[in-house]
Structures are given as C-alpha cells and as structure tokens.
Amino acid sequence: MAAVKTRSEVALNRIAIASVLIVTIIFLAPIYWITSTAFKPRNLATTIPPTVMFEPEISPFVKLFLRRSQLREQPTPEEYAAAPWWERLVFDGGEKIVRDGRGNVQLSGYPSRFANSLIVAVVSTVLAVGMGTLTAYGFSRFKVAGEQDWLFFILSTRMLPPVVVAIPMFLMYRWFGLNDTHIGLIILYTAFNLSFSVWLMKGFIDEIPREYEEAALVDGYTRMEAFFKIVLPEAATGIAATAVFCFIIAWNEYAFALIMTRRTAQTAPPFIPSQVGSGLPDWTVIAAGTFLFLLPVAIFTFLLRNHLLRGMSFGAIRK
Amino acid sequence: MASMAMTTLDPQSRAARRGWSDLTIRNMFIIPTIVFLIVFNIFPLLYSLGYSFTDFRASTNAPANFVGLANYKALLNDPFIWRNFAITAKYVIVSVAGQVVVGFGVAMLLNRSIPFKGFITTLLLLPMMLSMAVVGLFWKLLYDPSFGIINYAFGLDRFEWLSDPDVALYAVAITDIWMWSPFVMLLSLAGLSAVPKHLYEAAAIDRAGPFYTFFRITLPLVAPILMIAIIFRTMEAFKTFDLAYILTSQPTTEVISIRLYKMAFQEWQTGMSCALAYIMLIMVVAITNIYVKYLNKVKER
Numbered sequence: 001m002a003a004v005k006t007r008s009e010v011a012l013n014r015i016a017i018a019s020v021l022i023v024t025i026i027f028l029a030p031i032y033w034i035t036s037t038a039f040k041p042r043n044l045a046t047t048i049p050p051t052v053m054f055e056p057e058i059s060p061f062v063k064l065f066l067r068r069s070q071l072r073e074q075p076t077p078e079e080y081a082a083a084p085w086w087e088r089l090v091f092d093g094g095e096k097i098v099r100d101g102r103g104n105v106q107l108s109g110y111p112s113r114f115a116n117s118l119i120v121a122v123v124s125t126v127l128a129v130g131m132g133t134l135t136a137y138g139f140s141r142f143k144v145a146g147e148q149d150w151l152f153f154i155l156s157t158r159m160l161p162p163v164v165v166a167i168p169m170f171l172m173y174r175w176f177g178l179n180d181t182h183i184g185l186i187i188l189y190t191a192f193n194l195s196f197s198v199w200l201m202k203g204f205i206d207e208i209p210r211e212y213e214e215a216a217l218v219d220g221y222t223r224m225e226a227f228f229k230i231v232l233p234e235a236a237t238g239i240a241a242t243a244v245f246c247f248i249i250a251w252n253e254y255a256f257a258l259i260m261t262r263r264t265a266q267t268a269p270p271f272i273p274s275q276v277g278s279g280l281p282d283w284t285v286i287a288a289g290t291f292l293f294l295l296p297v298a299i300f301t302f303l304l305r306n307h308l309l310r311g312m313s314f315g316a317i318r319k
Numbered sequence: 320m321a322s323m324a325m326t327t328l329d330p331q332s333r334a335a336r337r338g339w340s341d342l343t344i345r346n347m348f349i350i351p352t353i354v355f356l357i358v359f360n361i362f363p364l365l366y367s368l369g370y371s372f373t374d375f376r377a378s379t380n381a382p383a384n385f386v387g388l389a390n391y392k393a394l395l396n397d398p399f400i401w402r403n404f405a406i407t408a409k410y411v412i413v414s415v416a417g418q419v420v421v422g423f424g425v426a427m428l429l430n431r432s433i434p435f436k437g438f439i440t441t442l443l444l445l446p447m448m449l450s451m452a453v454v455g456l457f458w459k460l461l462y463d464p465s466f467g468i469i470n471y472a473f474g475l476d477r478f479e480w481l482s483d484p485d486v487a488l489y490a491v492a493i494t495d496i497w498m499w500s501p502f503v504m505l506l507s508l509a510g511l512s513a514v515p516k517h518l519y520e521a522a523a524i525d526r527a528g529p530f531y532t533f534f535r536i537t538l539p540l541v542a543p544i545l546m547i548a549i550i551f552r553t554m555e556a557f558k559t560f561d562l563a564y565i566l567t568s569q570p571t572t573e574v575i576s577i578r579l580y581k582m583a584f585q586e587w588q589t590g591m592s593c594a595l596a597y598i599m600l601i602m603v604v605a606i607t608n609i610y611v612k613y614l615n616k617v618k619e620r
Contacts, residue, residue, distance in 0.1 A: 016428050020439060023425055027443055030497065033468060034457050046466040131352050138348035142341060150353070152611055157360040159607040161558040163576050164596040167583045168363035168370070171377060191359040194352060222338030254452035254561045255576075259584060269452040273565050276456065283460050290453050301448045305441045309509050312447075312502060313547065316614045317509055 034294070037287035042093050045283045059089035060288035066090070067098040067106040110289055113271040117293075119182055120267055121250040124189035129243045131190075132197025133205075133235070137227060139198070140205040141213075151199070155314065158195040162255035170259055182265045188256050193246040196314065200245065203315030204238025205231065241307040244300050251297065268293050364600070371593035378587035390594035400595070403578040410488055410563070410574055411556040417496035418552055422503025423545065429504070430511040440508070447501045451561040458494045459566060487569040491562055498562075499552060506548040510541035543617050550610045554603065575599060 037045050039056035071094050075083070080091060090097050097105050135154075139147060169188065170179065178184035208231060216226040232239070258270040272289050275281065304311070310318055339347075371390055375383035394400050429440060446454070461469050462480035470478050480490040514537060522532045560576035573581075579599065583592035 013431060013433075016431055017433055020425070020428050020433055023428070024439055024442060027446060027497065027501075029468075030454070030458065030461060031445060031449075033461065034454075037460070046460075046463070048466050048471065050466070050468045050471055131355065134348040135352040138345045142345040144345070144349065150349075154352070154356060155611060156604065156607050157356050159554060159603055159610075160360065160364075161560075161576060161579075161596075161599055161603060163560060163579045163583070164367075164600055164603075165360065165363060167579075167589070167592055167596055168367035169359075170584070171370075171589070172363060172366065174377075187359060191356060194356060198352065223341055223344050224338055227344075248448060252450035252452075254450065255580075259580075269450050272453050273456045276459070286460075287457065290457055293453055294449050297448050297450070298445060301445055302441060305437070305444075308444055309505055312505060314614070316547070316617060317506065317544065 031294075031298075034287050034290050037283055038291040040284050040287075042282055042284050045287070057089065059086075059093055060282075060284035061292075062086045062089050063093070063095070063108075063282070063285045064110050064288045064292075065108055067108050068095045069098050070094070071096045109271060109275075110268075113266055113268045114292070116182065116261075116265055117251055117267040117269075120185045120189060120265070121247050123182075124186045124193060124250045125243050125246040127186070127190040128193035128197045128246050129201075129239060132194055132242065133201050133232075133239060135198045136201035136205050137231060140202050141210065151202075154195045154198050156195075158192065162192075162253075163259070166256055166259045173260065179260055180262045180265050184260055185257065185265055185267070188260065189250040189253060192253070192256075193249055196249070197242050197246055199314040200242045200311060201235070201238060201315075203310065203318065204235050204242070207318075208234045241304060241311065244304050245307075245311045248297055248300060367593040367596060370590050371597050373590040375590040376587050377589040383590065386590070390591045391598070394591065394595055394598065400575075400578065403573055403575045406488065406571065407557060407559075407574045410492060410559065410572075411553055413489065414492040414495040414499070414556050415549060415552045417492060418500045418503045419545070419549060421496060421500040422505075422548070423507045423541075425500065426504045426507035426511055429508060440505075444501045444505060446498045449498070451498060452565055454498070455494060455562045455565045462490055462566075481567045482569070484569050484571040487567045487572045488563075491566050491572055494566065495556065495559070495562055499555075502552065503545075503548045506544050507541060510544035511537070513544075514540045543613065547610070547613050547617060550606065550613060554606045554610060557606065558603065 036052075036054075038060055039058065040051065040054055041057055041059065044051040044054050068090055071091065075091055075096070080088060083091065087097055099105055138144070139151065144150060165188075173179045173184050178187075212230050212234065213223075213226040216230050217223065221229065252269065253267075254269040257267045261267065261270065268289070272286065272293065275286060275289070301308070370383065372385055372387060373383035374386050374390075425443065429436060429443075433439065459481065461467050464470060464477045464479050464482075467480075469480070470476065479486065481487050518536050518540075519532065522536060527535075558576055559574055560580065563572045563574050564577050564580070566572075575595075576599075579592055579595050582588050582595060
C-alpha cells in the first residue's frame with residue numbers, strides 16, 4: 001500500500017470504521033439482549049420502551065434451577081423472614097419454591113437437560129475425534145485404492161438432512177430400545193461428527209512433514225510408536241480445534257434430539273423451547289437458560305478464533 | 320497430489336518387520352470409521368428405501384404392504400408437496416442472497432486497516448457458532464409485536480413479524496441471515512486477503528476506477544471461495560428445520576424438512592415419508608457433488 005494517503009482515502013477509512021462499528025452493534029444486539037434479559041426482574045423483561053438500565057438480579061437463575069409454582073397467598077412476614085435469600089427472590093416474583101414432604105427443594109428440568117447435553121456432546125466428541133484422527137492418518141500416509149471416492153463418501157454422510165436419517169434411525173432404535181437413551185444420541189452425533197473430524201484432521205496431518213516419522217522409523221521406532229510419539233503430539237493443536245468444533249456441533253444439535261429423546265436423555269436445545277408453551281412465558285428464565293447454554297460456545301469461539309475458517313470449510317481453506 | 324510421496328505398503332519393509340505392518344495399521348485405522356458410517360448412515364437409508372415402497376405406519380402394528388412406486392407417484396402429483404418445495408426455494412434464495420450481500424459487504428469493510436480488527440471479526444462470527452434452536456427461540460421475543468425490540472428500534476408499530484403469513488418466511492430468513500452472514504464473511508475475508516496487493520497497485524497506476532477494480536480484480540479472484548460459501552449455505556438452507564420450526568407454525572413457512580418431520584412423526588405416514596426423504600436425498604446428493612467439486616478446485620490452487 002502506498003505510504004502517503006490522500007485525504008479522501010482517510011475519509012473513506014473513517015466511514016468504513018464507522019460502518020463496521022454499526023454492523024457490530026447490530027449483530028451483537030440479540031446476544032446482548034439475551035444476556036441482559038437473563039439478569040432482569042420479570043416485570044422489566046417485556047416493557048415498552050425496552051428497559052436498558054436496571055439493577056441486575058440473579059432471580060432468573062434461581063428460578064431456572066428450582067421447581068416453583070404460582071403463589072396463591074402471600075407468605076406471612078415470619079415465613080418471608082425465615083426464608084433464605086434466594087427463596088425471597090422467588091417470593092418477590094409472585095411464585096414459591098416447590099418443596100417435597102421433607103422440605104427439600106426440588107430441581108427443575110433444566111439441570112438434568114444441561115447435564116445430558118454435556119454427557120452426549122463430550123462422549124460423542126471423544127469418539128468422533130479419536131476415530132477421525134486414526135482414519136485421517138490412514139488416508140494421509142498410506143495408499144488407499146479409490147481414496148478420493150472414499151473421502152467423498154465420508155463427507156456425503158455429513159450432508160444428509162437430519163430428518164431424513166432420523167426416520168429409519170427412529171424405527172431401528174425403537175427395535176433396539178435405544179430411543180431416549182444417551183447411547184442412542186451419542187451414536188448419532190458420533191456418526192454426524194465423524195466425517196467432519198476425518199476431513200479436518202486430514203488437513204492437519206497432511207501438514208506434518210512425513211520426514212519426522214521417517215526419521216523415527218530409521219531410528220528404530222515402529223510405525224505405531226512413530227504415530228503416537230511423533231504424529232499425535234505434532235497434531236495436538238489440530239486435534240484440540242477439531243474436538244472443540246465437534247463439541248459445539250453436538251452441543252447445538254436440535255433435530256435429532258427433538259425426534260430421538262423425550263425425557264431421560266433429552267438435551268437442552270429441545271428442552272428450552274418446550275418451556276415456552278402456552279400462556280405468558282417468563283422470558284427472564286428462558287433468557288437465563290439460553291445464556292448459560294450459550295456461554296461455553298462463546299468462550300470456545302474465542303479460543304478457536306484462528307481455526308474457524310478451516311473448520312467451517314471442512315479443512316479445505318487454510319490460511 | 321501427494322501420491323508420489325505415499326508410503327508404499329511393503330510387508331517386507333524394515334519398519335514392518337518390527338511391530339505391525341503398514342497394511343495392518345492402515346486397515347485398522349480406516350476400516351472402523353467406514354464400517355461405523357455404513358452401519359449408522361447407509362444401512363438406515365437402505366432400510367428406509369425398503370419402507371418407501373410400502374404403506375407402513377409406525378404408529379400401528381399393521382404389517383407393511385408393498386405398494387410399489389405408489390408413494391412416489393402420490394408425492395410427485397401432490398400440489399401441497401410442490402408448495403412446500405416452492406416455499407423452500409423461496410427461503411433458500413432470500414436467505415442465501417441476504418447472507419452473500421451482508422457477509423461479502425462486511426468482509427469488504429473489514430478488509431482494510433481497522434483498529435481491533437481481529438477482535439471485531441471474532442465478535443461478528445459469534446452468531447454462527449450458537450445453537451439455531453435456542454437463539455432462534457429468543458428471536459421470538461425480539462420479533463414480538465407489542466414488546467419486541469425490533470419493532471421498537473425501527474419504529475414499526477405492532478408489526479406482526481411471525482403471525483402474518485406473508486411476512487413470517489422473511490422473518491425466519493432475516494434470523495438466518497443474522498446467523499449465517501458471518502460464515503460468508505469469514506470465507507470472503509479469506510478470499511479478499513489472498514488477492515495480491517500488486518494488482519491493486521497496478522490498477523491504481525492505471526487510474527482504474529473503484530468499480531473497475533472491484534469487478535475486474537476483486538470479484539473474479541474471490542469468486543471461487545465465495546462460490547463455496549454459496550453452495551454450502553444453499554445446501555444448509557435447503558435442509559433447514561430448526562429455525563422455521565421454532566419461530567413460527569405458519570403454513571407459509573412449512574419448508575420441506577418440516578413437512579417431512581410432520582409426515583413422519585406427527586401423521587405417522589412412515590412409508591410415504593421415507594419416499595419423500597428419498598426425493599430430498601437425491602437433491603442433497605446432487606448439491607453435495609457440486610460442492611465437493613468446488614472444494615477440490617479451490618484446494619488445488
């Protein structure tokens with residue numbers, strides 16, 4: 001670029017910076033709105049004009065985790081004073097916490113759905129990345145007859161519409177009793193992520209010079225030793241990036257989870273919308289659930305920022 | 320390709336005499352994945368191919384009767400299915416076009432020296448990483464006619480985004496554009512940064528105008544990567560389910576995946592839905608083929 005900038009170029013750059021700023025604000029507004037609604041008192045969530053300044057509370061999160069019901073009669077002052085701070089927050093919102101016979105609080109449906117999401121996403125990620133790394137190494141280093149066709153076959157399984165795959169899987173799972181089980185969902189997500197992980201890992205392994213392994217083989221390593229002691233450590237960044245991608249995909253998945261799970265193994269994506277139901281939904285609680293659910297992904301996105309391009313293009317475009 | 324550097328599968332090689340042979344390792348590494356994908360992707364599809372020729376209903380115990388091609392005939396002659404395909408096509412065109420315009424536009428803006436560029440780019444990429452179902456749900460609040468911030472921000476008094484049948488599909492597309500423009504932006508940025516700087520300098524020396532520079536230098540060089548983004552987003556928009564299903568239940572937003580879902584899991588017309596799934600599948604495989612051709616083309620550069 002020319003070192004000297006004309007006045008019009010400077011002006012143009014200022015306009016560009018201003019536009020970028022506006023675009024960024026528009027793009028982040030929905031995410032900001034989720035976050036701020038998650039900390040609002042219920043009566044401020046749906047006001048006109050929208051409430052921007054407010055005193056943040058954590059009552060939406062208390063309500064998110066505990067079972068509660070409508071308050072029929074106001075608690076007596078003694079009851080109110082005896083209640084712990086988080087119960088008072090629920091009282092203030094016109095609701096009460098449901099307690100069982102022994103007076104213990106009960107959890108709402110959210111924590112178990114969140115845990116299901118975590119279990120299914122973590123286990124399927126480990127399986128998909130483990131198998132994917134081995135397969136990628138196989139395709140990267142050895143002669144395979146019809147290599148391109150196999151790779152295309154592997155990729156094409158990733159492109160199948162979820163609902164199309166779900167119909168026969170649902171029937172087969174019903175036969176094997178796998179509907180609404182963690183294992184059933186883990187198998188589906190592993191299959192879904194496996195092709196992605198093969199393609200991404202192949203790109204990463206292709207970049208590791210084969211001279212490293214060959215030197216190790218000359219030094220008396222077996223091929224397996226060379227793979228575990230030379231290739232895997234070299235591919236560590238790639239494996240981590242692939243794993244985070246697979247985790248995010250499994251974490252966010254909706255269609256399979258909607259069709260294959262009802263209760264026991266239900267993950268958060270089909271559960272959160274099912275809370276809206278009829279009547280006036282409590283948007284602060286939905287926002288709190290959404291916020292907690294999005295938080296890990298937002299953190300991972302920042303960790304992944306240098307690999308996003310590669311992951312999103314199945315390893316085809318590298319920088 | 321790297322085939323000339325490929326390790327030969329020589330069972331007599333020195334490495335092979337210690338430990339497993341390369342051939343064994345190759346098979347051990349590759350075959351489980353292939354078998355897994357065949358068992359859990361291909362076999363179910365063959366299973367549903369069989370059902371697509373029957374009148375099977377998964378909600379009853381009645382045995383499936385072979386009906387030949389009747390399901391396919393009925394579907395292809397059903398004007399309602401064609402309407403679903405038309406809705407899907409409209410959705411694909413609106414949302415992909417929107418994503419390309421917004422995504423490429425923002426990429427052009429970002430392709431200059433801007434303070435905190437890396438940080439801003441990452442922030443802009445956030446929407447596409449989030450769950451469509453969960454974030455999509457929250458857009459219901461944003462679109463709400465009485466207290467949604469969209470109507471408030473744009474001064475649209477009680478505009479019905481999701482319950483007006485003529486508008487609902489556009490509302491879904493807008494949310495999709497918000498989520499996936501970042502994807503087009505990401506790929507466009509990669510393409511833009513790969514354009515050699517000396518071409519712009521040469522154009523400046525020749526006093527080429529900005530339009531000339533854009534259409535003769537920038538666009539042709541970014542086109543292959545942009546094409547990848549477009550085909551990929553087309554494929555995804557064609558399969559779209561989550562967003563439209565969560566945001567509204569208007570018949571005008573019933574894209575083909577939703578029709579398939581309802582046919583299979585609400586009306587329990589299992590045989591018929593398997594046939595529809597196959598019609599969809601053929602279309603997706605066709606788009607995938609084009610996509611992979613482009614991927615390989617860009618890879619070779």
